[in-house]
Amino acid sequence: MEGKFLDSPFTQNITLYDGLDRIDLETSLDWKGRKEIRLVLCYPIGLRDSHLTYEVPFGCVEYGKEHPGWVKIHPSIRGVRNWIEVWNEELGVTLATQVIPNDFKDRTDNPLSGFMIQPILLRTVFSCGDRDLYFTQEGTYKFRFALRSHDGPIQPDQSARFGWEHNNPLIPLVIENKERKGLLPESMSFCQMTPPNVIMSSLKRSENGRGIILRCYETRGEQATGKIETFRPVKEAFLTNIIEEDQRKLPVYENATEFPIEGYSIETFRLLFRHFENEVTRQD
Numbered sequence: 001m002e003g004k005f006l007d008s009p010f011t012q013n014i015t016l017y018d019g020l021d022r023i024d025l026e027t028s029l030d031w032k033g034r035k036e037i038r039l040v041l042c043y044p045i046g047l048r049d050s051h052l053t054y055e056v057p058f059g060c061v062e063y064g065k066e067h068p069g070w071v072k073i074h075p076s077i078r079g080v081r082n083w084i085e086v087w088n089e090e091l092g093v094t095l096a097t098q099v100i101p102n103d104f105k106d107r108t109d110n111p112l113s114g115f116m117i118q119p120i121l122l123r124t125v126f127s128c129g130d131r132d133l134y135f136t137q138e139g140t141y142k143f144r145f146a147l148r149s150h151d152g153p154i155q156p157d158q159s160a161r162f163g164w165e166h167n168n169p170l171i172p173l174v175i176e177n178k179e180r181k182g183l184l185p186e187s188m189s190f191c192q193m194t195p196p197n198v199i200m201s202s203l204k205r206s207e208n209g210r211g212i213i214l215r216c217y218e219t220r221g222e223q224a225t226g227k228i229e230t231f232r233p234v235k236e237a238f239l240t241n242i243i244e245e246d247q248r249k250l251p252v253y254e255n256a257t258e259f260p261i262e263g264y265s266i267e268t269f270r271l272l273f274r275h276f277e278n279e280v281t282r283q284d
Helices: 156-167
Strands: 002-005 008-016 023-031 038-040 051-056 059-062 077-079 083-087 091-097 101-103 116-123 125-127 130-135 139-151 191-194 198-205 212-218 224-230 234-240 246-250 256-261 266-273
Touching: 023 116, 051 156, 059 156, 083 156, 091 156, 116 139, 139 156, 156 198, 191 198, 212 224, 224 266, 234 256, 246 256, 256 266
Parallel strands: none
Antiparallel strands: 002 008, 008 023, 023 139, 038 116, 051 059, 051 083, 077 101, 083 091, 091 139, 101 116, 125 130, 191 224, 198 212, 212 266, 224 256, 234 246, 234 266
């Protein structure tokens, strides 16, 4: 779909999938710039007796119940990470989003009874009280969203995975090297984490080069036993602190390790792998 907002052309692509329960939504905007404008997308979710929950760093909160009374916050605008869900006891609708500021108040002349999800795409303001210096934000922008629905009340673990997968898509890269035979299969999973309410948020080489660092968090607010399974045998596994200092050794079962994790907590691990017999590698 193509159109114009004021004098700025935009294109909206809606992608439906055969056999995949999601709708991808992409908006491209050639913004010409204008003063005193707040540009939003509107997603009206007409659920009666509904609640709205959204992700914050390493957790989620329900709209209207975020802070004690002594904390002053904006009446309807919130900062969001990855996903927003409108739900009641019968149905939930999740929006995966790359946009952080969102307004949830329906500001139309005939407001809906339910929530209106409104990602704030642009806001043009003047600088530091000087109305002669405006940031009108000219440029070409692209905004990506995705929608899914499910039966029953909110499913925070599924919503968290949906949001993370949307905002961290896999980027395939094919490298052909005819001089050296590869050791890995054409298809494989590097790492798998269970149960579904434990989300892996980081996977990287350690700062000192000793093994791989993996970070995860729990999404339901419930205590759980996490399990990390990898594509190759694990030699040693350690629970570390945030600056990657080993705290204690974890039990290892061939290519897996298990660990306890508290509700909404964040944990960091170091994994050291056993080398394949025919693999040439540098020792740490």
